Amino acid sequence: MLAACAEAAREDLPAQTPSERPALSYGGIETRLLDGDLVQFKVAMAGAALPEDVSRYAECAAAQYSLIRGYGFARHLRTNVEIKGGQWRGDAVYTISAALPRGLKTIDAEIVVQNCIEDKIPMV
Numbered sequence: 001m002l003a004a005c006a007e008a009a010r011e012d013l014p015a016q017t018p019s020e021r022p023a024l025s026y027g028g029i030e031t032r033l034l035d036g037d038l039v040q041f042k043v044a045m046a047g048a049a050l051p052e053d054v055s056r057y058a059e060c061a062a063a064q065y066s067l068i069r070g071y072g073f074a075r076h077l078r079t080n081v082e083i084k085g086g087q088w089r090g091d092a093v094y095t096i097s098a099a100l101p102r103g104l105k106t107i108d109a110e111i112v113v114q115n116c117i118e119d120k121i122p123m124v
Contacts, residue, residue, distance in 0.1 A: 074095065
């Protein structure tokens with residue numbers, strides 16, 4: 001579903017080089033513990049030119065949250081991205097764990113947090 005949203009969103013946007021992209025404005029993160037190690041992150045942004053910007057913001061939130069809770073890893077389960085009236089919204093779900101979880105979409109929280117700091121992406 002995310003891929004379909006990403007493709008549809010790209011078709012509506014003019015091609016842009018990185019220097020032409022609008023400035024990203026981070027609108028906040030809402031974190032909700034769903035069950036034990038299952039966590040939902042709702043993020044909002046303005047000026048994001050691609051759905052990947054919203055997904056990356058949620059990933060940064062998940063990585064920082066994992067570290068705050070004393071875990072070192074997270075596994076991405078899903079991210080839904082939409083845009084309404086120029087406001088981008090993301091709804092992502094991750095599992096957090098102390099050991100590297102099974103699956104293809106795992107993240108090392110310390111590495112992701114460091115990258116987010118370098119890229120000036122706010123976190124939880």
